[in-house]
Amino acid sequence: MKIIVNRIIVKATCPYCGCLCDDVEVTLEDGEIYSIKNACPLGRMKINSATSNVRNLKYLIKSGNDKIEVTVDEAVEETANLLLSADKPILYGWSNTSCEAQRLGLKIAKILRGVWDNTTSVCHGTAAIATAESGIPSATLGEVKNRADLIIYWGSNPLEAHPRHFKRYSYYSKGRFVSNNARRKMIVIDVRETSAARLADKFIQVKPNSDYKVISTLHHIIKFGEPPERKAAEVNINDLMEAAKLIKEAKFGVVFFGLGLTMTGYGYCNLDALYSLIRELNRFSKWVTIPMRGHYNVTGANIVASYMTGFPFAVDFSTGKPYYNPGETTIIDLLYHNECDLLMSVAADPLGTLPGEVVSKTIGMKIIAQDPFPTPTTEAADIVLPTLICGVETGGTAYRMDGVPIPLKPILKSRLNLLSDEELLKKILERISWRR
Amino acid sequence: MKAILITARSIRQGELIEGLKHLMSTELNFCDLNPEDMLKIDVKNGDKVVLRRDNSEIFLKARCNPTLPLGLVYVIVHPEVNKLIPYNKSLRGMMPGKGLEIEIEKIP
Ligand code: SF4
Secondary structure, three states: OOOOOOEEEEEEOOOOEOOOOOOEEEEEEOOEEEEEEOOOHHHHHHHHHHHOOOOOOOEEEEEOOEEEEEOHHHHHHHHHHHHHHOOOEEEEEOOOOOHHHHHHHHHHHHHHOOEEEEHHHHOOHHHHHHHHHHOOOOOOHHHHHHHOOEEEEEOOOHHHHOOOHHHHHOOOOOOOOOOOHHHOEEEEEEOOOOHHHHHOOEEEEOOOOOHHHHHHHHHHHHHHOOOOOOOOOOOOHHHHHHHHHHHHHOOEEEEEEOHHHHOOOOOHHHHHHHHHHHHHHOOOOEEEEEEOOOEOOHHHHHHHHHHHHOOOOOEEOOOOOOEEOOOOOOHHHHHHOOOOOEEEEEOOOHHHHOOHHHHHHHOOOEEEEEOOOOOHHHHHOOEEEOOOOEOOOEOEEEEOOOOOEEEEOOOOOOOOOOOOHHHHHHHHHHHHHHHO | OEEEEEEEOOHHHHHHHOOOHHHHHHHOOEEEEOHHHHHHOOOOOOOEEEEEEOOEEEEEEEEEOOOOOOOEEEEEOOOOHHHHOOOOHHHOOOOOOEEEEEEEEEOO
């Protein structure tokens, strides 16, 4: 019979998606996870992964065709060697770790005159560009929860990617002024009928890559009360007319947009068009828009980079000053054009997530991979730096998808004798600064 | 047959991201098609198909999805699928992960 000596309940923040649910409760029995309350399957998986056997456990350095185990100090020394001997290293990832680690990464990139980029390049980069150009009319999720009576999801299926978004912040949440979903309406706009579309009051199906035209047509209908003469064939105009009616009746509306809008068609022009539509809608009532950010701290990566360099991602320090030009300085541009000679990945998996044409350019390149889990990138790496899982085994700060900072608390003490991202990067920074 | 590729996430894919990526190629090795498109390329549920773009190709199993519009192929995003994604200068260094024109055909 197992005798439980110590049972405690830890209040935690889920470090998985941009919702950063901070109402999670984990019951620990003698330091082991017994139950997890208020987390979705993704959050539960992330918290349970602390006890998984599929982890990076050893500091490894490539030697011939093998990797040999080394001490943390040897791994840090070799990392510093590779970074210092590179002409133009790129430090990439940063969305699955704390703001504290992101800050250290930016300092290292600056000293090395390298490039610092985050996973925004493979998700909401187009929105970041549009935001820099025109500003984003936005709000917090708390305001949405308390006030929104019309919720639009455009190119996003929260039921698969942000499973608690409906319940905590939008359609099914109980707000102060809008107490239940009988008083809220939801429109889903997508190229296919998603699980979220099936729950919507109105589903509008659009043709792939046509979002820009659809937004412009909707803008025209809202402004002039009728569709433009040359109608967009990519959508049913009656559907748009009905949506426009619901939009004009709303007191507080929000458009949550996902990769279905940021990764298609005219790229950042989609977002320019959306922001301009939202500004128009503010002539009738209160309207805001919020990106459905995927990684739990990709928003933090943009915020930290912006306050340290003036730019949200793809920051090139090679001239000594921060320089930003997506199309030239994202990881995708630089690897594709063979402009970097070293890739350091922190809390990300570029080789498993970047376009195939870009991944093929990393063959023969030096790679350093810092990650709690094995990935295609750690597999190919010359140096593997295992770490604790941020938000589960170690703490820090992260920013929710609406730009609200949330503290991450360690949930349990790790059984592994490893450092956090922050501690490891501090050692690398010290080593590099000392040698420079 | 020419088709438009749409990649998207799923809960199961999300569960495999941290530490279980090696299971993705076996668990997520299917693509959804409208039944009419399946007839057009003469495949049934579970038949193998090849998805091609330029010189890249990947092999998946066909799965019937009547809610999908004609001409669309829906694949849950995983490292294998990224082989089809190109570099696109006009997207300013971003990833054109959705709405790509591809070829799909049955593997005899
Ligand atoms: S919705 Fe996101 S943050 Fe909330 S529990 Fe699920 S994965 Fe975690």
